[in-house]
Amino acid sequence: MTKQITLAVGFTILLASALVVSCQKDTQVETPTTASSDISSEVLAKIKDRGFSTDKAQKVDGGYVVEGDIFLNDAYLQSEVTSPTLRIAEVEQYRTWNLVSSLPREITVKVSGLGTAYVQGADLAITRYNNLGLSITFRRVTSGSADITIQGFYQGPSGGYITLGSAGFPSGGDPYPQILMNTHPYAYGSNPNVNYVGSVIQHEIGHTIGFRHTDYMNRSYSCGSGGNEGSAGVGAVHINSTPTGPDAGSWMLACSSGGNATFNANDIIALNYLY
Template structure:
């Protein structure tokens, strides 16, 4: 029960959608509500439209995945895929031009976030992949910035990012929550590094390990957003397990601990990069 409780209070985010009626009895859309048309586009991309909220320039989906308005309108031609159960998954777009060094910068964040970034970079670079990361003072290919947002509806966003571009570049930004409710008054470096690992994973093309059933790590309702054709893709990475993978760094919700790469994550990273 303690695991579920911590996951419920420290997930990568969720949204509560409300509706209201005008005096003439017609249903109206409050300013912060998401339209049915947008939800339909999100579902068509193979994402859970029930776990989304508005964000600057777009939408935060499945808790920590940012999609811009323009990305929602992209149409990607893809093969029909049969999605399995709980293996690691990638998007159609990956980082290309290997071997490649991806620079990472940190902008206007407390020291612990900077140190945690160095630790996340170290964890990736020790794997000996063709994709490596390098810390720079500013202007990185991935820039880590902060935002301050408290809990909403029983959930709190720890961090967010997006998926690689169609041109083969990583998503260019990770947002980390500086609100005390996210990491406490004295954030644990390894815990923050684990969240950064996860968000960088999205930037290079990883979907959530439990994208087909986020109740596995988040609790609540079971949601399967499997689509035979979708614009983003949820492509099974060969060699990863067919059963639940409790310690994967790409599970949708945090358990509040230092969750780094497990053996199956390393298989997936080596297969891709």
């Protein structure tokens, strides 16, 4: 999920989105190259082969962040490609073949080393999911291990973007185990808004249970620029009663206006279809 801002005396929020997902801010700062220029051509080819965009891909600890907020670790990139990405609708909800299994199921979530706004944001996101009555539910825990741990990282703008958060996709029937949230002041400011933080966590949870960006096939719909996020082979399964055109307000759009964003009617249909 990305979000465009203008840096001035402070910063002014304009529009444009990740989630994490989504989950970057497009910052109008002068930088000579994009982040992907620091990644080898071999790695970029592997990212592309797995159906992800290589535009502005970033090297981070343990792997790479692509499409603004999706984390791919080194082990995943070294593994053999065994399944395609499943596309749901034309410019609607999308998921990977990897989903959470053993349903019905409760997924535990822990916030580690982050402030009150992140804890309250996690609670907000959890409540929104649980209110849908899905076959997966979420519960925040404060001790011991958890299925998903939300942790912080500190990273400023790079290549004209700042990452708000990131997460990966399910593996082996389990949700991706980590969501990272940026604590840099350019990400959420010095006093993070709970609704804003919660909306980003809600988006990142969407990735951990298998959702890709709603405008996967045409990123320019929510971001103002960019095209298809990936070129790998895809299946095409349209969810009944969901539109085949652009869907404003989806919680999984690649870019958003920031602030308080939750599920729209079609998101709820897609979530019920899968869970």
